[in-house]
Amino acid sequence: MSETVFNTFVIDRTYPAPVERVFTAFADPEKRRRWFAEGHSHEVTAYETEFRVGGVEHVRYVLNDTTPFPGTPLESVGQYHDIVPNERIVMAGTMSFGDRRISSALLTIELVPTDDGTNLVCTHQAAFFEGADGPQMREMGWQKLFDKLGDELGR
Numbered sequence: 001m002s003e004t005v006f007n008t009f010v011i012d013r014t015y016p017a018p019v020e021r022v023f024t025a026f027a028d029p030e031k032r033r034r035w036f037a038e039g040h041s042h043e044v045t046a047y048e049t050e051f052r053v054g055g056v057e058h059v060r061y062v063l064n065d066t067t068p069f070p071g072t073p074l075e076s077v078g079q080y081h082d083i084v085p086n087e088r089i090v091m092a093g094t095m096s097f098g099d100r101r102i103s104s105a106l107l108t109i110e111l112v113p114t115d116d117g118t119n120l121v122c123t124h125q126a127a128f129f130e131g132a133d134g135p136q137m138r139e140m141g142w143q144k145l146f147d148k149l150g151d152e153l154g155r
Helices: 019-027 029-037 134-153
Strands: 005-015 042-049 056-063 073-084 088-097 100-114 117-128
Touching: 005 134, 019 029, 019 100, 019 117, 019 134, 029 042, 029 056, 029 134, 042 073, 117 134
Parallel strands: none
Antiparallel strands: 005 117, 042 056, 056 073, 073 088, 088 100, 100 117
């Protein structure tokens, strides 16, 4: 019998940018690709996003020689379930590593205006399957993505 690990984590970040600008970094396909899909450890081989309720996002990477798994594909497929402009984004999706599904997740992004910019609260709820990267690696991955989001907002 395979083991399933359930996990929830919350990441809270504050950005010195207005809510509208942070929301746009999620909604604009070019901006989202820069902070969400691009990276030094992989080549993006597919990137499609349709930012609307019911829309699908598909990202496929191939890991490069800087990783322990060069040539291995990593694929994420999700669907937007709720979008409230400048307030909330909810999507559910799956991730595969090579030819194995490693997780299914529900992701909620909340944007709250502050005196200094925007407070982003990310709640990630997932089931990680046997052979998965695990909750700790996923949280670390989102922390790095939110660092890259900060870089995008500073452009």
